[in-house]
Amino acid sequence: MFLVDEPYVSDFLxxxxxxxxxxxxxxxxxxxLALTPGTPMISEAQAAAMMAESDTPSVCTTSENAFAWIARQSGFSDLSRKVDCFKNKAAFRRLTQPLLPDFAFAEIRTDDLAAFPIETMPLPCIIKPTVGFFSLGVHKVASVAQWPDxxxxxxxxxxxxHHLYPTEVVNLESFLLEECIEGEEFAVDAYFNEQGEPVILGIWQHRFSxxxxxxxxxxxxxxxxMETHLQDFEAFVGEIGRLAGIRDFPLHIELRRTPDGALRSIEVNPLRFGGWCTTADGTYKAYGLNPYVAYHNQQRPNWDALLKDQDGKVYSLVVLxxxxxxxxxxxxxFDYEKLLDLFDKPLELRKVDFRQFPVFGFLFVETTDWYAHELETILHSSLREFIQRR
Known part of the structure; x- marks a missing residue:
């Protein structure tokens, strides 16, 4: 079953x-949410009964806002426990400690941040909400002197x-401080099938300025x-799944490949693919694979066939x-037309109410160069050049 919720459901989905x-x-x-007329619907009572009757209910959400509904309907069920062990970043670090036994992290109540002895952490380090979304509240701490600021x-x-998302999505009562993981960062959409085997549905490299x-x-x-990382990533995701004991479970995982080639998890977002219908929709635009259908039908993509005619093409998601x-x-x-003029081949622009959310929209583009000038330009832009002030 699919749980759709605010803030956004794409026309594609x-x-x-x-x-x-x-x-x-x-x-x-x-x-x-103006779903397409004729979309099959099941009642909340039916859905709750299905969740109660199965040890591994098949659930996919479009937004972590739906976690509040799951918590109300399933209480202390195994599904809620698995959601919590991923969504709570401190709990996730404890879960995956066998994979990284020497990894330094600390959970700190917000009221105790100022008094925390930052010199006890390896620097640089990252601080972020224990329960968070996007990069809200995320900072890099490079030195002891930088901590008070x-x-x-x-x-x-x-x-x-604090008002943008429900507490199930962003909870600012505590923060996770953890050592930096160096290396290239990736976002991966995947699911575990009914046998507990990992299936990769898309890989995106997260690029930084x-x-x-x-x-x-x-x-x-x-x-x-895709060809470089698919096999290694699938094996690594499988290790996390075995620790959590999950089956029939979609997820969006962020990880890094360190300079020596090792894989290190950053976080796992349960029961969904990329937020705001981004990476899953982008995978369809890039390769013709529909991750929502693949998960629901328990399909394993034939990546050899999907990638056959993709030489020289790069697909990017631009978060504005x-x-x-x-x-x-x-x-x-916000001058969206001026923005589009930057790109040789924009695929789709999705506008967002920037007065309600700290984002102007999402743009899917195709280029023939990994370091195309338009990608480098937008990567380093504050977007001020597209803004008209009141």
Missing amino acids: KQTLHDYSLPVVDTPVARE TVGKILSEIEHI SDEDVGDRVYSTSKAL DNLSGIRGKDIAA
């Missing part, structure tokens, strides 16, 4: 749900982001990237996050 008769739970939010920024940001960048601006995928320093309420307009 809506059409997929309808065309492939994928059942959607008939929640009040689902009725407000970082704490100040976090406390200031809390005032601006600098060592200090912790944002989400550009993710790219290509035939060469607001790094301008200008608050949404102070922005009169």
Whole structure:
């Protein structure tokens, strides 16, 4: 079953749900999201009964906002436990400690941040909400002297982001401080089938503008990237799945390949693919693979066939996050046409209410060069050049 929820459901997913008769739970939010007429719906009572009757209920969400519904309906079920062990980043570090026994991390209550002895952590390190989403509240701490300023920024940001998502999605009561994992970063959509075997549905490299960048601006995928990492990533995801004991379970995992080639997990986002219908939809645009259908039908992609005619093509997801320093309420307009003029082959632009969320939208593009000028330009842009202030 699919649980759709705010803040966004793409037209592509809506059409997929309808065309492939994928059942959607008939929640009040689902009725407000303008699903395609004729989409199969099941009642909340039916869905709750299905979750109660199965040890491994088949559930895929579009948003972590749906976790509140799962918590209400399934209480202390095994499904809720598995969601919590991934969604809570401190719990996830404890779960995967056998894979990284020497990895340094600490969970700190927000009220105790200022007094935390940062000198006890290996530097540089990363701090982020224990329960978080996007890169909200994420900072890199390079030195002991930087700590007071970082704490100040976090406390200031809390005032601006606490209302954006429910506490099941972003909870700012505590933060996770952990050592930096160096190397290339990737975002992976996958699922575990009914036998507990991992199946990779897409791999995207998360690109950064600098060592200090912790944002989400550009993710790219290509035939060469898929062929290079597919086998190793599938084996690594399988190790995490065995620790968690999961079957029939979709997820979005962020990981890094260190300079010596080792794989290190950053976090796992349960019961969904990339947020805001991004990476899963992008995989269809790139390779013609529909991850939602593949998961529901328990299909294993034939990557050799999917990648056959993809030589020389790079597909990128551009997250138009607001790094301008200008608050949404102070922005009169965003020049989307000027933005599109940067790119030789834009595939789709999805606009977002930038007064409600700190993002202007999402853009899918195709290039023939991994380091194409338009990707480098947007990667380093604050987006101020597209903003008209009030």
